[in-house]
Every structure is written in C-alpha cells, then in structure tokens.
Amino acid sequence: MAVTLPEVVEELLSDMMAAVRENARIPDEHLLSLKFLFGSSAMQALDLVDRKSITLISSPSGRRVYQVLGSSGKTYTCLMSCHYCSCPAFAFSVLRKNESLLCKHLLAVYLSQITGTCQQLSISDKQLTNMLLTEEEQDQKGTE
C-alpha cells in the first residue's frame, strides 16, 4: 500500500524517534534494522539527512510539501500525505517494479523528521502552487 507505512516500519521509526529524544543519536541496532528494511536506500537516505538536504516547505494555507536536494544536484518534491516522489527511482523501483517501499528521498524525509534536521521554508500560497505545478510540467517534459 502506498498511503500508509507497514506496521514494522512505523514501529521502527517510532523507536528511533524515542531513542533520538533520549540520546540525540540513532542507535546502531536501529540503523541495522533500517538497512534490513530498505537496503541501500537506507545509507543513501541517512547521507541526505547528514547533508541537511531536506526542506519542509509550507505556505500560509497550511499546505506543506517536502523538497529534497538529491545527490545529483536535482531537487525532488515529495508528497508525504500519501507517499509520492518525483524522482526516477520512485517511478521505477516503487511504482513499476514494486521492489521498494519508499525511495531514498521519502525515507530521508522521515529520518529528517526524527532527527530534527529538516530545514524550513515559508513561501506564499501562489509560490506553492507553482512549485507543485513545476513537477507536473516535468512529468509532461518526460514524455516529449
């Protein structure tokens, strides 16, 4: 299912959150579980978190979207309400092959929430519309 995380992942994330609150770091055992559940995306996601690549973008309307600066320098938009990412890995591994649950960007968003390392940016309602639309235009370009 795309819209909710499996229980095992929810549990791990919530355990990680509790541990970080106590010790300000993610315990090794949680990192191992993360690798087990997400494979190579786990380390890549942690790397994105370390580089502070995740930004929570919100507007006065209260609508929010996440942007992740990928390792290639491209920015991807993530809808966390239902798990969607504009990156090619999401389209391939998650949607097409159903191999992965989340791409590294979506996972990075969750991890940045846990570690409290998410940047924040406030923009106007109109700017948020344009940001969401740009992703759609990129979809269109991909078909040309």
Add this chain to the structure above:
Amino acid sequence: MAELLRRMLNAGCAGGPAEENAVDAGPPLMLLGGLGSGKTALLFAAALEVAGEGRGPVLFLARRPLQSLPFRSGAALDPLRLQKIHFQYPPSTRKLFRFLCSAHEARGPAPALLLLDCLEEYLTECHQPQEAAHLAALLLDTAAHFSHRAGPRGGCGLMVALQTQDEADSGDTLQLALLQRYFPSCCWLQPIASDPGQRHLRACLELGGPDPQTVWSVTLGPDGSMTVTLLSTEMGNPSSDKATSSGVGQSL
C-alpha cells in the same frame, strides 16, 4: 470515504445512522465499473449525503457537466443540499493538475468531500505511470489538505470513479494496480438484468487487506430513487441471491 459509502449503503440495515465517528470519512475510495454501471449516480448520492451533514461543501469534479441529475426525488430536490455541491469541469488533465495544485489558494470553508468522475479520461493523457501516480497522489494530498484545514472536528473524504473496459489489456491492468496503491479501497459496480425503467446494480466493496468483501444490490428506480439491499459480507465469492436477515430496502 469507504466508510461513508458503507454507512450510506448500510443505512437501512441494523447498524443505524448514529455512529461516533460520523465525521471520519475513512480511506479514499475508488468506484470501478463499465459504462452505465452507476458510478456517477453513487458519486452523486455521496455528494447529497455529505451536503446534508452541515459540514463543508462538496467539490464535484468531472470532465463535463452531468447530462441530468441521477436522482429526481427526495434529497436530490433539496435546494439547500444542491447549493452545497460545487461542480467544476476541468477540460484537460493539465487543468485538473492546476486545480489540485492550487486548491490551497481557495478561501472559504474547506470542502468535506472531494469527488472526481471520469478518471479514465484524465488518465488517457498520462503517458507514463509516474504521471498517473502523480495525479492520484495529488488527489489524496488535496483531500488531506482540506482535512487539515477543517480541523479536528472535520475531515475531507475522497471518492473517484474509473470506467473499466470489459477486456482489460496489460496497460490497463498495470495502471489499475498503480491506482490501487493510492486507492486500496475499491467498490466494483456491475449492472445486472433490469426491468424497463429500473436499473439493478451489484456493488462489491473491498476495503483492501484482510477485511471481507461486502456486496449490495442497488436498484435505481424510474423516479431516480435508490433502493439498497445488503447481500453478503462473506469473504471470497458471495452468492448473489442470498440476502442476509438484516437486509432492508432503503429509499434515498
């Protein structure tokens, strides 16, 4: 939204209308069926139901205006309810995307229900699976935003209708699997033999996961009224002629 449909269709049965989580519309729901299987009628029935709840308005998105109201009696004639249903007709997928991406700019009370008819027409303009997923995700995200705006005592349900072909090709199957990722709760509609002037449908609700299927028989009368009978809550293949003891006709 699946809960809303279940509640609406169960309204005549033992469950009764008073439920504590009346405001919780439940997960988003996808109606599936061929031409004339009653999808638009059900969307409209959901619109009337929510419009009468005293919460926010209903947003009904479709490719083109309804030729005629699916119902012509009871709640369908209540002008106060009809006033609360706001119709929009995005003429292209691009316009639909624009509408959803800018939904947070709108002022006024947050909608309590978001409906989309003719999803298949919008999907024909999505040439890549990622675009179809993006559209589904934006629909969910927009409903989530409306829910957030409505606050703790409100929520926005989401229901979409997708016309299916009798002979699905592999592309259709892939696209459906993708949509079910975002809409795990599905209601399959099938017309069954009708008398002149009356339409009989079979509605099979699958909430996704281990929950059993629920099957109803729905009859749309010549005056547009809707009668609903619960047939079965068995898992697997329900027998279509078996009515449970709580099956009661409900006129809407």
